[in-house]
Structures are given as structure tokens and as C-alpha cells.
Amino acid sequence: MIKYLTALAAAAAVSLPLAAAAQMDRTPAPEGANVYIITPSDGERVTSPVTVRFGANNVGVAPSGVDHENTGHHHLLVDTGLPNLNSPIPADDNHIHFGGGQTQTTIDLEPGEHTLRLLMGDARHVPHDPPIASATITITVAE
Template sequence: MTKTITALAAAAVVSLPLVASAQMERTPAPEDANVYIITPNEGERVTSPVTVRFGANNIGVAPSGVEHEKTGHHHLLVDTDLPDLNAPIPADDHHIHFGGGQTQTTIELEPGEHTLQLLMGDAKHLPHDPPITSETVTITVVE
């Protein structure tokens, strides 16, 4: 998989340290909080680069490191399952962090089938308890 993220998202990823999980408790999820992928839609055939737009209900979006009640920031999972929910969310090609509070990105994907899913993280990149995840969206990138 080849990935390109917007300059703002890239800056957020490289400038935010991940904190060791041994000293942290997961933040309680706000009641009825949910996240979802606005676009692309399930089963959609798209060309690369792909713009992914994020939505959230009953939870605010705040940059990582900012500890406000009932907030978090998005992580886009590409072609992977949920990570260990008791540890900080990894930062790699399959776990893209939006610690600046971004609500969309553009990524380069190779032709073929891909899965996309959102996972909210708290100020320390830990998933909430219970985790706030979107449905998995499967798309096909065509040449």
C-alpha cells in the first residue's frame, strides 16, 4: 500500500509523541458517541488519491494532548483490524493519526480492494472505554 497524507495531517503525525501505556487509564467514552466515514461510501469504486471525510456525533474533536471532557481525535485504520485497545494506537501506514483535530485526509492507495475504519483516541492516543469506532468501509480503487 502506498499512502500520502495531507501536509497538515503529516505534521500532526510526526510532531506528537506516543506515551507508554503502563501509566495510563482509558478515558470513558461519552454516552452515545459515534464516528463514521462520510466519504467514500461502502462498496464505492474510486480512483487514487482518495479523499476520506470523517464525522462524529456526541463527541468533540480536539487535538491530541488537549484534555477536554467528551473529546478525542481521529485515527484512520487502513487495511487492518483494530489495534490493542489497552495501548496507545500505533502510528504507521495502517494507523494514521490526526492529532491536529483534522476531519479529512487524502491518501494514495494501490489499485484493488481496501478497508477503512475510524477509531477515536483520547489526548494520549488511547482508545476510549468502550472504544469509539466507525463501521468498516470497503472500497475498490480502480486504475
Template sequence: MRASLLLAALTITSSLAFAHDHDKAAPRAFIIEPANNATVTSPVTVKFGLENMEVTPAGTENPNGGHHHLLIDTALPANLSLPIPADAQHVHFGKGQTETTLELAPGKHTLQLLVGDHLHRPHSTPVYSETITITVKEAEKQ
């Protein structure tokens, strides 16, 4: 009898745990502004969005957390199991920042967010935004 009750309790508990995990919405990264296809002047303020995941600084281990990396005029890294590069096209926001101001040359540019874990690696299921395109026009001379 005890074994039957224990088995029933474990079955219910594991079913509830599965239902709870199964119902979680997937994390989503997105660029709040500028809007896709916007025409802007430099410097450009870029605001980052993240849903169903916490923004946590680099070095802070949190399976449901990470920090933003802004990809400028480049595609996602080919190998998403490696740390995200740190260069002019892969800008790290390891302090947990959720916006930045960029100096961009006139012309078309692409922007995309990629969330990294505590070691700057994409998560096992990578969290990244859609790529947006903006056009930077020359500032009017005064």
C-alpha cells in the first residue's frame, strides 16, 4: 500500500513538473528601437528587449538568464556552441545593459541581438532577435 501511494505521489509530482515546464513560454529577444527599415541619424540609440528570460550580467550563472550581444552588419556565428566573439561587429553588454548608443556611418546597416550565458556562449536553444535593417542618413549641417 505504501509503495502504491508513493508511486502515485511521484507520478502526480512529475506530471505537474512536466506540465509546468511545458507551459513556459519560450524566451524571446527583440530590438525595441529603432524600428525595422527606419531611417536614422548617427549616433543611433538601440534599445534591447527580452521576454521570458532574465537579463543577468556575464559571470552570473543562471539557466534562465543571460546578457545581450549586439551583432552589427554580420550574421549569427556559424557555431553557436562557442563563445560569441568580441569585436566591432559583436558588441558585448556583459553588465546587463539593455540599450546602447552607436556611431554608425551613413548607409544601410543590420542589427541583431544574441543572448549569451554567463560565459558569453549562446544557450543550448539559442535566443536571438530577428535581424533589422536601418538606414543611417547624414546629419543635416547647421
């Protein structure tokens, strides 16, 4: 608890100029880079667990922490919009990280409608500039 409070205090001490500098530190996106969801398709009715396959054009896939030019790794956004593009992508149930360089996953989803979107992050989990994000797809998980 104390470490957590200390981290919060340190984060609160960050000044606006430092926050602006972090924005300038984003990795440039390779020209023509894009990511997309191969499966499932937009509008598809599926059963859980759902296998999601990721595609990428004009950008390499590398594990997090590996800082090679024109690479990044996938993050699957589930039922959420884009996060703050000037900070590392959160890691929670709505922002799933694939820091090992994975290009597919199987996830459990409750019955109902869900949105899925990919967002590429650099070696530090920060979105590229401009962000490399897929279109949002909507799927329905059957009961």
C-alpha cells in the first residue's frame, strides 16, 4: 500500500512540460502501416471462447521491450475505445497485451454484443504516432 501511495504521489508531481515531452516521445508509425482483425468478421455471431486472429501490413511484430525500427506488438481492445495515445496502453480486461509478439488469442466473452479493436504499441506499450489501429468490429456471442 505504501509503495502504491508513493507511486501516486510521484505521478502527481509530474509537471505539464514533462507530460508534453512524453507526447513528443512517441515512436513514428511506419508509412502505410495498418492492423486488422482477420477473424472473427464484423457482425459475426460466435460462441465463447472466441479465437481472434490479428493481421498487420507494413509493420513488423516484435515482443515488447524489443526496440527495432518499424515494429510493435498487438493490444486487443475489448468493449472500449482508444486509450490515451500519449501514455502506455493500460493492462486490464479491456486492454489485452500481447507482448510476446502473438498474432492470435482465444478469449472468453459473456453472451451478447461486444466490440473488438487492435492497437499496435511500441516496445514500451505506447501507441505509435499516428496510432496504428484497426477498425472496430462488433460481434455477438451466442448464449
